Each structure stands twice: as C-alpha cells, then as structure tokens.
Amino acid sequence: MEKREVIYRHSGAVRLTHWVNALVLLVLLMSGLQIFNAHPALYLGSKSDFERPVMAMGAVQDGERVKGVTTVFGHAFDTTGAFGLAGDAENGYEDRGFPWWSTLPGHRDLATGRRWHFFFAWLFLFNGLAYLLWSLASGHLRRDLAPSGKELKHIGASIWEHVRLKFPTGEEAKRYNVLQKLAYLLVALILLPLMLLTGLAMSPGMDAAFPFLLDMFGGRQSARTIHFIAASGIVIFVVVHLVMVLISGVWNNLRSMITGRYVIAPAEDKP
C-alpha cells in the first residue's frame, strides 16, 4: 500500500473568499426572495405588461378553495403550499410568492429585505473583486482554473467518470477535473458578475449614469428577469456542488476548504 499523501490544496485567499461568498450569497438569495415577493411576477422589456408576465405567482379562488398558482409563459401550475399561497385553513391563507422559510425576514417586510440585500451586495462586490484580483495576480485563474486544450478534448471521458461517480485518484486528484474547472469558471466569471450587472441595471440612478446597462439586457424588466434566472442558476450550482462535496469525501473536502490540507487517495493499480 502506498503511503497517504497530503497536499496543500486551497490557499488562504481562496478559503476566506469562499466562505465569505457562501454566507453573502445565502443572505442575498433570501433577502432577494423577500424583494421578489413584493411583486412576484417577471416581465420582458423596459416596462411591466401586467397582462402578460413571463412568470407570476399568486393566489386564486377556485370555487370553495384557494389555490396557489404559478404561471410560466401562460401555463398555470397548481403550487399550493410552495409558491403563490401560504398558510392553511386553520390559521388563514396568505397571498405570497416564496414561502416564509426561504425569505429574509420571514414575514413580509420589503424595507428590511432591501437593507439586508444592499448591505450584503456591497460585501459581495468587495469579496468578489478581492477574489478575482488575487486569482489573476497569483496565477490561480491560469494555473488551477483555465482548462487546457487537452482537457477539453477529453471532456467526454470526464463526463462518463462523473456519471459513474468515479473520482480521480493519485496525480489526477491534485488538480480540479475539467468539469469542475468549467463549473467554477461559469459561476465566477459569468453568473456572479451577471448578478451584479443585472442588479445595477435595476437601479434608476445607475441607469442614468450608465445607460448601456439597460441596452445590455434589453430593458429594466428583462434585467430583473435575468437576475432571477441567474440566481436560480447559482442555486442549482450550489446544490450540485454540495452533492459532489458529500459523495467525493465530505470530511476531506471540508478540511481542505478550512485548513487547506487535502488527502490524496493512492492511485489505483492499473493492470
């Protein structure tokens, strides 16, 4: 049996910005859902066409019953209990987009939700800039995240490994695999900056200072819709990320993101 090798996987800067980002994104998501609930509907273009939302949540009376209904591109889905309607017959119903446990604060309070959102948006900006500048200057971006041409060519093999839930060992395990690299780049360079820009495009002050923000996204209401979709994309990434952390050695992964040290499983003997 080979001796177990411990490498220093994550630098202090990556570890710190990772955990700050995790907390900041959780607060931004939950306060963002509080803000969304103030008008739980999305539109395309500059203005809101109240008759034709792209997506809307609300309560409707269905005979004796009250239902929560989510409409997407004109198709209505009964989402009672999840979206559009909260509460029960005993305690009374409430017309509500996302449920109380997903919003900050839990009760309806747009003013406080905005305070949380904009304070943490500034933290998000400072933390994200620190990460990106450090990644560029230290070579983290080029060395650890940019996939090589060879890796991209073998992306099919990497997908097949993931499908079989087989994770690299030995030398291979010392680097991110190509799917990991692409997922992290997508989030760090596309989705998170997109959140910032679409957020700014919703600000009437920023729109006056930088009118191209409106043209970039096809109007303020489109920017709001893209903000929602990109946030959903980040939620999906986080779910997949957590599942991968859990099934590829949860303690090893957690320790490496806290102390930096990561244990490399010995390479399997090849026949």
Added chain:
Amino acid sequence: MSGERRLDRRGFLARGLAAASAALLGGCEDLSDQPWVRRVLDSAETLTHVTQRALLSPEALAREYSEADLSRDFKANGSTDPEDPDYVTHAKNGFADWKLVVGGLVEEPLELSLAEIRAMPSRTQITRHDCVEGWSCIGKWKGVPLSALLEKAKLKQDARYIVFYCADDLGQTGTEADKYYESIGLADAFHAQTILAYEMNDQTLPIPHGAPLRLRVERQLGYKMAKYVMRIEAVDGLASIRGGRGGFWEDLGYEWYAGI
C-alpha cells in the same frame, strides 16, 4: 408496516428541517430588530448614495422613451383617492381655487394657482417609473421644472432639502402627522427632469396619479415621487420633521436615497 415507518421518518426529518430553519431564521429575525444590526445594515445606504453621486453627473438624464413605449395600463399605487375634506372640495371644483404654497427658507414665499403654474415654463418627458416593489411603467409627464419654482422663490443660503407635503393620508389614521410627505436634496431638486407634473399622457393629471401636482424625480424610485403635493418647504435639515427620516416610507424603514 415499513411504509408507515418510512413516512414517519420522513415526517420527522421534515419537522427537524423546519425546526432548524426556523431557529436560523428566528436568529436573523431577531438580528433585524437589533438596533446595532440595523445601523450596520443602514450604512450601506450612505455608501450607495455617495457612490452614485460620484458616478452620476448632476446633468445625467434618466432615459427618455418614445410614445410607442407608453404603458397602456400605468399602475396607480399607494393612495389613489384622498379623503381629506379640503382636497375633496378642491377636486370637485377642478382645483380652480386651489393654490400651491412654497415656503420655508425662501426669500419670497409663493402661493400659486394651477393657472399660474401652467403659465410658467414647462418640460415634457416620457420616462420609466420604477416602483420599489419591482415593476416599471412608462408615462408621459408635463409640468413645471421644480428649479423654476425655486428660482422664483429664491432659496436662502442655508436651505439644504426641499420637502413636499401631500393631501393623502396613507397611514389611514386621519391625522395631519400621518399624511404623505417626501423630501429631496438640492442636486435632485435642480435636476432638469425634476418637475411638478400637471399632465400625464397628454391629459390633465388624473386623481389616482396625484392631481393636481405630482413630483417627478426620475433618477430615483417611485415612492420619492410624491402625489397630491399641496405645500413645498425649503429646510436645512429633516430631523425635526415628522418621523425625522425625510418621508412617509422612510419613517417606516425605507431608504431616503432611493437611487437603487
């Protein structure tokens, strides 16, 4: 039965998760109510205000749209039909005897009829109205630039803010102290697009949208744009007015600087 047991376990897990998230959220709810947390969170408003002021030149205009972009159904939010007896009397009369009062820290206090205001220079603009709730509508506004009124009244040296007192009682308590009011700084007060509108979409401004006069501050959110403006006052500070935060919604926790 194993099926029942599994359901039980699922129920237990669900209850556990609900309890855990309730504890976490409860913590955050309590946090929101802590004065020091509130002060820390509120500091973001100052940072946003200072940053936007630095990025936003005093002349930069909010985007203006074309007739084709007008909303077919411009949402009327907040008060839509004030019950104040004086207001109702003036509304019945088409505001013919009504007068806008301009006072406070000015050299020449004014009382202007709607006809006199209409005789002043005007500006027409098609702009997007962004509600703090998230929706937007596009409307065409015609009115007198606030700067023209303030130049006529001649602001005193120490004037820093312009306060707008309104006829509507959004707090629904029927007291004078609970009526709508708003305030803006001088940078916004003298901005080219800051007008007191008396026409909307080529019609006399309708009551749901703030007749006889509605403020337009196009680089901020909708709640800054007070409807049913009765009186304008130039002041050197906001702390002694009503809740002390410069507006009806501000006194309830919303940002005074609503550029985001």
